[in-house]
Amino acid sequence: MPISDKDPINHRExxxxxxxTAAAALRGGKFSxxxxxxxxxxxxxxxxxxxxxxx
Numbered sequence: 001m002p003i004s005d006k007d008p009i010n011h012r013e014x015x016x017x018x019x020x021t022a023a024a025a026l027r028g029g030k031f032s033x034x035x036x037x038x039x040x041x042x043x044x045x046x047x048x049x050x051x052x053x054x055x
Contacts, residue, residue: 009042009046013045
């Protein structure tokens with residue numbers, strides 16, 4: 001599951017996102033603000049890794 005063409009999300013990150021999504025599905029399919037922040041943090045970390053590799 002790539003964030004971009006250059007940096008895929010690793011298995012651990014994918015498992016975390018799937019867990020957050022499953023919890024949201026149990027709550028009616030809507031992400032809470034905390035869940036959305038956690039997903040945003042995962043994406044930001046992946047983008048930071050990509051930027052670091054691009055240097």
